Amino acid sequence: MAMKIAVLPGDGIGKEVTAEGVKALKAVLGNAEPYEMREAPIGGAGYEAAGDPLPEATLDLARKSDAILLGGAGVPEDEHRPPSKGAGVGLLRLRKALGLFANFRPVFMFPELVGASTLKPEVVEGLDLVILRELNGDLYFGEPRGISREASGERVGINTMRYSESEVERIAHVAFRTARARHGKLCSVDKANVLETMQLWREVMIAVGRQYPDVALSHLYIDAASMALVRNPKQFDVIVAGNVFGDILSDAAAMLTGSIGMLPSASLGLDRKGLYEPVHGTAPDIAGKDVANPLAAILSAAMLLRHSFEREADAKRVEQAVQSVLGEGYRTADIMEPGAKRVGTAEMGDLVAEAIHRIG
Ligand code: IPM
Ligand code: MG
Numbered sequence: 001m002a003m004k005i006a007v008l009p010g011d012g013i014g015k016e017v018t019a020e021g022v023k024a025l026k027a028v029l030g031n032a033e034p035y036e037m038r039e040a041p042i043g044g045a046g047y048e049a050a051g052d053p054l055p056e057a058t059l060d061l062a063r064k065s066d067a068i069l070l071g072g073a074g075v076p077e078d079e080h081r082p083p084s085k086g087a088g089v090g091l092l093r094l095r096k097a098l099g100l101f102a103n104f105r106p107v108f109m110f111p112e113l114v115g116a117s118t119l120k121p122e123v124v125e126g127l128d129l130v131i132l133r134e135l136n137g138d139l140y141f142g143e144p145r146g147i148s149r150e151a152s153g154e155r156v157g158i159n160t161m162r163y164s165e166s167e168v169e170r171i172a173h174v175a176f177r178t179a180r181a182r183h184g185k186l187c188s189v190d191k192a193n194v195l196e197t198m199q200l201w202r203e204v205m206i207a208v209g210r211q212y213p214d215v216a217l218s219h220l221y222i223d224a225a226s227m228a229l230v231r232n233p234k235q236f237d238v239i240v241a242g243n244v245f246g247d248i249l250s251d252a253a254a255m256l257t258g259s260i261g262m263l264p265s266a267s268l269g270l271d272r273k274g275l276y277e278p279v280h281g282t283a284p285d286i287a288g289k290d291v292a293n294p295l296a297a298i299l300s301a302a303m304l305l306r307h308s309f310e311r312e313a314d315a316k317r318v319e320q321a322v323q324s325v326l327g328e329g330y331r332t333a334d335i336m337e338p339g340a341k342r343v344g345t346a347e348m349g350d351l352v353a354e355a356i357h358r359i360g
Contacts, residue, residue, distance in 0.1 A: 002034040003309055006065035011044040011087060012282030013292035014071020020294035020349030021069055021301040027353040028314045043073025043087035053090030059097060067308035068275045072282040095135050100267035100275050102174045103133040107253045112326035116258030116335040124256050129236040131253055132178060133246025134171040135267055137163050140243045161197045168201050172208035175240035179215045185237035187218045189225045189245050229253055254279055259334040261293025264300035266307050274308045276300040290344035293332040295322055298352055321355035
């Protein structure tokens with residue numbers, strides 16, 4: 001049966017980088033493998049096409065696909081809209097509707113990019129960790145929420161941090177299994193010293209941990225975790241965090257590797273269906289200029305091959321192609337270094353596609 005891939009470029013640089021992700025997929029799958037790619041709008045593009053950041057037809061296509069490659073959702077107009085009407089809501093609804101609760105954000109330092117990091121080489125050299133972010137709960141979805149007016153006439157904003165035991169349990173199992181398949185170390189991030197929700201989070205992590213005696217479980221409060229991540233990131237193997245803390249930590253972690261333009265992600269549920277997207281946003285300020293780094297999108301395509309289609313060899317081929325292009329000294333603006341060869345978005349994508357052919 002043909003592999004069904006939904007392509008949702010979204011907004012801003014999402015469109016440009018997704019085109020390069022598609023290029024990489026086509027290069028690696030060639031003519032031999034039957035696959036079907038269909039495109040649909042999301043985010044601001046969804047608003048434009050159907051007056052909805054997640055049009056019905058887009059959700060329908062996503063439901064019927066085995067995997068989804070996404071660019072990003074967000075437009076400048078969002079700053080003047082209430083959060084519930086922003087383009088990013090399309091993304092949040094999609095993750096929730098498909099039950100994609102486990103968001104893998106691997107933070108990997110390509111040796112070629114050690115100089116591009118703002119941190120000292122000895123701090124980031126050889127860095128290889130995974131942030132596992134819970135994606136369906138927390139402040140993002142908790143009720144009640146909203147802005148209302150109190151009797152005094154003053155407005156109050158309310159969001160609810162909420163996790164049920166079963167929600168924590170299912171992400172805990174994914175976290176322990178991930179750590180087990182790597183170096184056996186799991187750090188759970190919470191704020192159990194202040195928040196009851198996080199106290200429950202920690203209790204459940206510890207309880208589930210009893211089933212994984214081979215995994216070393218540790219705990220850090222989110223503030224201390226942020227500090228540890230920039231002070232000595234190599235102490236980490238797998239970090240598991242709730243939706244909000246995971247969102248924040250993953251942007252910080254991205255910068256360790258030189259640029260957020262390098263970080264891919266996979267959002268998975270209970271089956272093989274997955275949503276693959278760069279960790280970065282839609283960067284309206286540089287959109288349409290052919291300067292965005294497409295490597296996060298291309299590496300997301302590699303994760304798609306690995307997780308949704310069990311095509312490990314193809315995934316590796318894409319990753320090796322990226323490494324080889326970096327090794328040849330090609331850089332987009334965000335990871336530019338003296339002496340390197342600067343290329344635009346499309347040229348970087350072409351170089352990776354060529355390298356994929358060469359390696360194959
Ligand atoms: C991310 C993004 C999204 C999030 C936004 C665009 C809604 O920051 O994927 O990390 O907060 O989840
Ligand atoms: Mg984010």
